[in-house]
Amino acid sequence: MPSAAANLARLTHxxxxxxxxxxxxxxxxxxxxxxxxxxGELAEHADxxxxxxxxxxxxxxxxxxxxxxxxxxQVDRFGNINTTVIGDYAHPKVRLPGAGGAPEIASNxxxxxxxxxxxxxSFVPKLDFMTSVGHLxxxxxxxxxxxxxxxPTAVITDLGVLTPDPVTxxxxxxxxxxxxxxxxxxxxxxxxxxxxPTLAATAPPTAAELATLRELHARTARAHGTPxxxx
Amino acid sequence: xTAKIMPLAEAVARHVKDGQTVxxxxxxxxxPFAAGHEVIRQARKDLTLVRMTPDIIYDQMIGMGxxxxxxxxxxxxxxxxxxxxFRDAIENGWPKxxxxxxxxxxxxxxxxxxxxxxxxxxxxxxxxxxxxPKHNPNIRSIECPFTGERLAATPAINPDVTxxxxxxxxxxxxxxxxxxxxxxxxxxxxxxxAIVTVEEIVDDLAAPMNACLIPHWVLSAVCHVPMGAHxxxxxxxxxxxxxxxxxxxGISKERETFLAWMQKHVMGTxxxxxxxxxxxxxxxxxxx
Numbered sequence: 435m436p437s438a439a440a441n442l443a444r445l446t447h448x449x450x451x452x453x454x455x456x457x458x459x460x461x462x463x464x465x466x467x468x469x470x471x472x473x474g475e476l477a478e479h480a481d482x483x484x485x486x487x488x489x490x491x492x493x494x495x496x497x498x499x500x501x502x503x504x505x506x507x508q509v510d511r512f513g514n515i516n517t518t519v520i521g522d523y524a525h526p527k528v529r530l531p532g533a534g535g536a537p538e539i540a541s542n543x544x545x546x547x548x549x550x551x552x553x554x555x556s557f558v559p560k561l562d563f564m565t566s567v568g569h570l571x572x573x574x575x576x577x578x579x580x581x582x583x584x585x586p587t588a589v590i591t592d593l594g595v596l597t598p599d600p601v602t603x604x605x606x607x608x609x610x611x612x613x614x615x616x617x618x619x620x621x622x623x624x625x626x627x628x629x630x631p632t633l634a635a636t637a638p639p640t641a642a643e644l645a646t647l648r649e650l651h652a653r654t655a656r657a658h659g660t661p662x663x664x665x
Numbered sequence: 666x667t668a669k670i671m672p673l674a675e676a677v678a679r680h681v682k683d684g685q686t687v688x689x690x691x692x693x694x695x696x697p698f699a700a701g702h703e704v705i706r707q708a709r710k711d712l713t714l715v716r717m718t719p720d721i722i723y724d725q726m727i728g729m730g731x732x733x734x735x736x737x738x739x740x741x742x743x744x745x746x747x748x749x750x751f752r753d754a755i756e757n758g759w760p761k762x763x764x765x766x767x768x769x770x771x772x773x774x775x776x777x778x779x780x781x782x783x784x785x786x787x788x789x790x791x792x793x794x795x796x797x798p799k800h801n802p803n804i805r806s807i808e809c810p811f812t813g814e815r816l817a818a819t820p821a822i823n824p825d826v827t828x829x830x831x832x833x834x835x836x837x838x839x840x841x842x843x844x845x846x847x848x849x850x851x852x853x854x855x856x857x858x859a860i861v862t863v864e865e866i867v868d869d870l871a872a873p874m875n876a877c878l879i880p881h882w883v884l885s886a887v888c889h890v891p892m893g894a895h896x897x898x899x900x901x902x903x904x905x906x907x908x909x910x911x912x913x914x915g916i917s918k919e920r921e922t923f924l925a926w927m928q929k930h931v932m933g934t935x936x937x938x939x940x941x942x943x944x945x946x947x948x949x950x951x952x953x
Contacts, residue, residue, distance in 0.1 A: 486717070486848040538769055565796070570794050579793050
């Protein structure tokens with residue numbers, strides 16, 4: 435999903451965007467969406483391909499990433515995320531893939547955007563495991579923790595967009611997709627969801643954006659029989 | 666031909682021993698599948714397996730009982746989902762319990778770099794707020810002697826053996842890698858012994874000046890194994906076999922189907938060429 439979103443941006447309003455994948459591809463311009471973050475398609479059209487230590491040291495920890503895109507199995511009200519286990523760590527109910535690049539993306543990118551399906555199972559009052567930092571315990575706790583960057587500035591779900599309150603840093607529903615109600619969003623949240631007094635409606639995609647996205651997915655399906663995915 | 670160029674079975678027999686710490690590296694690209702299969706065929710056990718991204722090859726090695734521990738940062742079948750044998754080992758202890766030591770990618774990269782550099786530990790601006798250090802005693806912190814900042818510190822990784830796959834070697838055993846080069850160079854230089862499988866052996870590598878070249882004198886064995894990275898890919902040789910990666914989900918979901926597949930295609934074949942024929946994988950000769 436982040437890969438599709440970033441490439442749609444590149445193909446529409448942001449032709450100059452520099453896409454960086456943690457496999458070491460900088461300035462990737464894939465013609466089809468990669469099935470994994472290390473597909474040859476990403477290397478083929480990249481400005482440069484660097485080693486794994488270099489991508490994480492010079493480019494990420496060096497502070498050169500403006501926006502980090504993250505997915506998650508669970509997110510809490512402060513945008514902290516879990517991609518490690520459901521249940522107890524030593525005896526997990528479900529063993530998830532783990533951290534990957536997320537902990538350092540979360541604490542070194544200038545800001546992060548989280549993309550996740552909003553349900554009571556994913557929007558939890560308490561994470562089973564804290565893999566990567568968001569706004570920690572809210573307020574100025576992130577700033578005091580040593581994490582750099584602004585942290586999650588948007589959590590984009592299938593129901594709407596949540597952004598952190600400027601003071602408490604609690605995720606607040608600030609925009610809702612057409613056809614979705616506030617009640618639906620509240621029912622899909624495991625805590626008492628804060629809702630902005632003036633709720634924006636997400637702008638529907640333009641015909642050009644939709645056409646570009648559909649072409650991208652069609653090319654991808656022809657190339658490897660799937661709409662494409664990341665990690 | 667130098668003594669370093671040898672059949673894969675001989676390289677594994679000579680360099681990979683029970684109980685060792687063994688790293689198979691390759692970040693989505695150039696994953697040394699053929700070498701992993703050979704370790705399974707030779708029934709190595711009690712290995713501490715190290716790999717940033719345990720995916721299908723470690724699923725197979727874990728499911729066949731080669732491992733007692735796993736050091737890693739992300740475990741899954743990229744773009745497909747879970748790796749079931751890895752999950753079964755962690756969740757149910759099958760076929761044997763698997764101790765895990767879990768890191769992040771940036772940290773694993775740093776640990777290999779420290780290992781390759783002869784340093785005792787790696788320092789990282791990472792794990793802020795994360796629960797990982799609570800569950801991994803190897804993730805500690807250090808105060809910068811110059812600024813006083815708290816930073817994460819983890820020990821160097823120095824595998825007994827690192828195994829990688831590359832596009833080509835020359836007849837002396839110098840190895841050239843291109844495309845996504847991942848962590849291979851660091852993993853090789855951190856190891857006490859290193860085995861490289863290659864798509865082809867050529868007279869002249871014609872390496873560009875700044876190419877990722879690993880000189881023969883840091884390697885223990887170089888083995889000619891065409892399609893040795895399948896179902897991952899070798900840039901310039903063949904693409905990723907996405908259909909196989911998806912099919913693996915079904916093969917590996919149940920213990921019985923997994924074991925039957927491994928018995929038939931890996932244990933029941935003598936080498937990689939026979940494995941490819943057995944599993945019905947076409948040898949791709951066309952250069953991508």
